[in-house]
Amino acid sequence: MIDDSAKAAARLLSWYDRNRRDLPWRAKPGEAVDPYRVWLSEIMLQQTTVPAAAPYFRNFTERWPTVRALAEAPLDDLLVAWAGLGYYARARNLHKCAQAVVSLHDGRFPGDEAALLELPGIGAYTAAAITAIAFARKATVVDGNVERVIARVFAVADPLPNVKPTLRKLAATLTPDERPGDYAQAMMDLGATVCTPRKPKCMLCPWTEFCEARAAGIAETLPRKVAKTEKPTRRGTAYWLLNPDGAVLLRRRVESGLLGGMTEIPSTAWQAEAPDGAALAVHQPLALSWRALPGLVRHTFSHFHLELAIVTAQAGDGWREAEGLWVPIDRLSDQALPSVMVKVARHALAHA
Known part of the structure; x- marks a missing residue:
């Protein structure tokens, strides 16, 4: 004492x-x-x-x-x-x-x-x-x-x-x-x-x-801690879209909320259930024929686990209609990509 x-x-x-x-x-x-x-x-x-x-x-x-x-x-x-x-x-x-x-x-x-x-x-x-x-x-x-x-x-x-x-x-x-x-x-x-x-x-x-x-x-x-509740898992799909020049589509997240203001690879909402076909169609940057890549990207935030599937496509002549920023793959490191999106990019480059 x-x-x-x-x-x-x-x-x-x-x-x-x-x-x-x-x-x-x-x-x-x-x-x-x-x-x-x-x-x-x-x-x-x-x-x-x-x-x-x-x-x-x-x-x-x-x-x-x-x-x-x-x-x-x-x-x-x-x-x-x-x-x-x-x-x-x-x-x-x-x-x-x-x-x-x-x-x-x-x-x-x-x-x-x-x-x-x-x-x-x-x-x-x-x-x-x-x-x-x-x-x-x-x-x-x-x-x-x-x-x-x-x-x-x-x-x-x-x-x-x-x-x-x-x-x-x-x-x-x-x-x-x-x-x-x-x-x-x-x-x-x-x-x-x-x-x-x-x-x-x-x-x-x-x-x-x-x-x-x-x-x-x-x-x-000591110190003792209240037992932690198990983190829930959320699921979504990310869209790895390339234009004819080989640049990838990125967008900025809204300022408020998780990863606010950061640059991301477009994705569906992150929810308890994996997105169905209708949700995939609603969130896709362009109406294209998307191909699913093997495997999942997993990431853990403070309050939940995240599992992201990745689909990829090549944008044709209408690539300029997609909302976002086209960035050459070798310039991705210049963007404010959070860790989960770095994982998505690495997975896509390894499996696309």
Whole structure:
């Protein structure tokens, strides 16, 4: 049990000074912290691992080294650079937020949580992280790693997600006034490298003596989670249509909803049942003789599995009547294709 929060914070910060991770967005000791890099990394790390986010972060900061540069970039360029990172609403909000920082704050991120929360795409966690890390102001930063550490230190057995407010309140009791940014990053590092989901390295933990879950022998069982319901499966058919020049037809999805604003290979709606002949005819880009390709493309989103069949056809003289954008196959990588559509393209090229 932690009855001396100052002692606990000092112990953790001492451990962090010796063991901090070298991350591309993290300022080195003695370096000034750039709020833009903190914000960009925190948005990228939502629902994404550090190894997956790192190359995207390097690419973004090389192409757009400031929030003003990002705000002035065409959204399509940003979406292409984001492709493969997933959860594309983050990319659209990233652009909106950069523009808001420029228009409302003259290109400088505000330094308090309330003002940060007014910006597009910034929630409680990100606002706290920017406040603590970029501006060295006291704020309680709670991500999945921190939740795990707090649940174990205080032996909180109630399951996620309902217990999140309790974990945040407990975390707030430990947040120090001094070095709040380093403390926030120390908590993240502790959860990522020592207090791991499986087989936590308790003997290496600076908080071993404080951890109630370790004392009770239940550390690896925490935090507990409500059993997940099985994801449903949706089905559809994608249309791989080539014109006489060998270009493939693409179109842009509507701005709202799943993959909003992204480029896609035309398809039917994604529903529980595979589309019948009537549905295939309604959604086809051109009335042609379509040939089914062998196999299915499978992809998993956060809330459902997707199975896509692919049909292909060659457009004749009326190819210009199709609504969308004709793109040479060797230029597909220039488009903002989400991962599922990259899979469709690869499958079609392998089997057409």
